Amino acid sequence: EVQLVQSGAEVKKPGESLRISCKGSGYSFTSYWISWVRQMPGKGLEWMGRIDPSDSYTNYSPSFQGHVTISADKSISTAYLQWSSLKASDTAMYYCARLSHGDYEDYWGQGTLVTVSS
Amino acid sequence: SYELTQPLSVSVALGQTARITCGGNNIGSKNVHWYQQKPGQAPVLVIYRDSNRPSGIPERFSGSNSGNTATLTISRAQAGDEADYYCQVWDSSTEVFGTGTKVTVL
Numbered sequence: 436e437v438q439l440v441q442s443g444a445e446v447k448k449p450g451e452s453l454r455i456s457c458k459g460s461g462y463s464f465t466s467y468w469i470s471w472v473r474q475m476p477g478k479g480l481e482w483m484g485r486i487d488p489s490d491s492y493t494n495y496s497p498s499f500q501g502h503v504t505i506s507a508d509k510s511i512s513t514a515y516l517q518w519s520s521l522k523a524s525d526t527a528m529y530y531c532a533r534l535s536h537g538d539y540e541d542y543w544g545q546g547t548l549v550t551v552s553s
Numbered sequence: 554s555y556e557l558t559q560p561l562s563v564s565v566a567l568g569q570t571a572r573i574t575c576g577g578n579n580i581g582s583k584n585v586h587w588y589q590q591k592p593g594q595a596p597v598l599v600i601y602r603d604s605n606r607p608s609g610i611p612e613r614f615s616g617s618n619s620g621n622t623a624t625l626t627i628s629r630a631q632a633g634d635e636a637d638y639y640c641q642v643w644d645s646s647t648e649v650f651g652t653g654t655k656v657t658v659l
Contacts, residue, residue, distance in 0.1 A: 470648065472596075480588070480596065480639050482648035496647055497554070530595055538643065539586040541607065543595040 437461040439469075439531055439544035446550045447521050454517035455547045457531030464512035465489040468534035471505060471516045474546075475527045485534055486514055521551045555644035557651035564657045565630045573654045575623040575640030583642040585623040587616060591636045599638075600625060630658050 442456040457469060471483040484495035488507040495505070507514040514531055529547050532540035558576040565571035575585060585603050588596040598607050600616040603623065613628045627634050635658050640651035 472650075479637075479653040480590075480641075480650040482650060485648075494646055532596075535601075538584055539598060539601045539641065540588070540596070541598050541601070543597070546595055 437533065437542045439533060439542055441529075441531060441544040441547045444548040444550070446552070448553055449520075449522055449551055451521050451551075452517070452519050453521055453549065454515050455529060455549065457514045457516075457544050459512045459514070459533065462533070465509050468537060469505075469507065469514040470532045470534050470540055471503075471514075472530045472532060472540075473499075473527050474530065483516070483529075488512075488514065521549075523551050523553075525549060526551050554647070555642070555649050557640055557642065557649055559638075559640060559651040559654045561652075562655045562657065564659055565627070566659050567632065568629055571627040571630050571634070571656055571658075573625045573627075573638050573640075573656065575625070575651050576621055577623075577642065578621060580621055580623050580642065581619045583618075583644070585616065585618045586641045587614075587625045588639045588641065589634075589636045590639065596639065627656070630656075632658050634658055 438460045440458045465488045468485045470485045473481045483499040484505050486493045486505045486507050488509045504517045531544040533542040535541040587600040589599045590596040599614050603618040604616045615626045638654050
């Protein structure tokens with residue numbers, strides 16, 4: 436069974452750093468890209484970027500380039516999304532998802548809620 | 554940047570047909586995918602590459618894509634179909650989601 440299991444909810448202060456994770460199982464982790472998707476409270480889905488776990492090649496949405504870093508450790512089948520300095524506007528649910536044929540997300544993680552508040 | 558426009562909301566009577574549109578410039582030349590998201594849950598893929606259903610998705614869900622509009626059709630709507638629906642395409646190596654449509658079953 437394909438599963439993407441994300442790390443738990445986080446509460447952070449502005450200016451702090453954060454890394455959240457997404458562990459894949461039930462499939463060959465290096466055979467599929469992983470996408471990260473943001474959903475702000477009460478809002479729609481926004482694609483942030485993707486990573487090829489086989490070589491850690493990344494591709495970011497222009498809206499998120501420079502604001503977050505996507506990485507992966509294929510030895511433990513885990514992808515990461517990180518911030519060096521959080522802002523209140525980063526408060527959102529973040530989903531990872533498996534990208535099938537580089538085209539559509541066929542499996543999703545359960546989401547990680549990030550709350551940034553002073 | 555490429556934009557996908559969806560109606561904010563669609564209402565459908567129980568057992569009737571709902572059609573959700575997704576408008577974009579020459580969207581017919583792209584592969585369109587559709588996701589269903591129920592409150593408090595992660596999105597679920599319901600249609601991929603315009604008109605294909607993943608395993609486990611009822612035949613009541615179908616899709617089409619031509620010209621400047623892609624459409625997700627939900628036949629014989631059930632209460633469990635109430636959700637937000639998003640279309641999605643790729644444009645210039647960037648994934649784009651539609652604005653989302655809330656479907657209400659009356």
